[in-house]
Amino acid sequence: MAIPYPHFIAAEKAAIETGLLAPSSPSSSLSPPPVILTQDELKKIAAYKAVEYVESGMVLGLGTGSTAKHAVDRIGELLRQGKLRDIVGIPTSKMTHEQAASLGIPLSDLDSHPVVDLAIDGADEVDPELNLVKGRGGSLLREKMVEGACKKFVVIVDESKLVKYIGGSGLAMPVEIIPFCWKFTADRLQKLFEEAGCVAKLRTFPGKDEPFVTDNRNYIVDLYFKKSIGDLKVASDAILQLAGVVEHGMFLDMATTVIIAGELGVTVKHKR
Numbered sequence: 001m002a003i004p005y006p007h008f009i010a011a012e013k014a015a016i017e018t019g020l021l022a023p024s025s026p027s028s029s030l031s032p033p034p035v036i037l038t039q040d041e042l043k044k045i046a047a048y049k050a051v052e053y054v055e056s057g058m059v060l061g062l063g064t065g066s067t068a069k070h071a072v073d074r075i076g077e078l079l080r081q082g083k084l085r086d087i088v089g090i091p092t093s094k095m096t097h098e099q100a101a102s103l104g105i106p107l108s109d110l111d112s113h114p115v116v117d118l119a120i121d122g123a124d125e126v127d128p129e130l131n132l133v134k135g136r137g138g139s140l141l142r143e144k145m146v147e148g149a150c151k152k153f154v155v156i157v158d159e160s161k162l163v164k165y166i167g168g169s170g171l172a173m174p175v176e177i178i179p180f181c182w183k184f185t186a187d188r189l190q191k192l193f194e195e196a197g198c199v200a201k202l203r204t205f206p207g208k209d210e211p212f213v214t215d216n217r218n219y220i221v222d223l224y225f226k227k228s229i230g231d232l233k234v235a236s237d238a239i240l241q242l243a244g245v246v247e248h249g250m251f252l253d254m255a256t257t258v259i260i261a262g263e264l265g266v267t268v269k270h271k272r
């Protein structure tokens, strides 16, 4: 989707920094045309901004998804150029592992590196307190393990991900569950949030009836809410108490910084 970008100065600055736009000639006297950036280009701007937080010698959590992919590409590029050195990456999915390995980023895991300096990842929803929904890409468990072990967690989004409250996009809040009696667990999850008009649906591969299987060989049940689920910590505890549940996609109080690329340029929000 093309997003009009009328606030030229902020847009131009962000796009030039990211290499999406060549700097305009200083002699041009006409006012420049509005910049049109796609949603993916906004994701790239946020990702490049986040990589500015990376320093040589860091252990890095490498996120999953189309936004995080840009950050991993950029880290690979800076390593290749010798602008970053001695980075160790901890991928949050098999897909990111493959991408990072193909770029020559040295990789490890939490067993060998239990403390992560910085993680960079996308999100599906960001609320005003910087709570997140993650996992529409299916990698929430590994993401939560890696991002829960990091000193700084920088989240990168385009502005379409901002919501007033968690679940407020009307899109899925994923829960990773074990395959055994998945219908039973899905029913219990739906009942838990009956008052919020919850509908629980087993995630399937696009265009197929087969259940989507995570990197950990589990299933995902997507919860759709009609209303707010209320206190997020209470909701989180209630979900995690169900025996068939492995983890959910609410990342509460975990993000330390959120970088948002949008119509007005790039906004950086820090946890208070």
Ligand SMILES: O=C(CO)[C@H](O)[C@H](O)COP(=O)(O)O
Pocket: 063, 064, 065, 066, 067, 068, 121, 122, 123, 124, 133, 134, 135, 136, 137, 138, 139, 140, 143
């Ligand atoms: O949590 C995730 C994957 O499990 C992603 O970070 C999230 O789905 C955002 O994806 P994208 O950057 O493609 O919009």
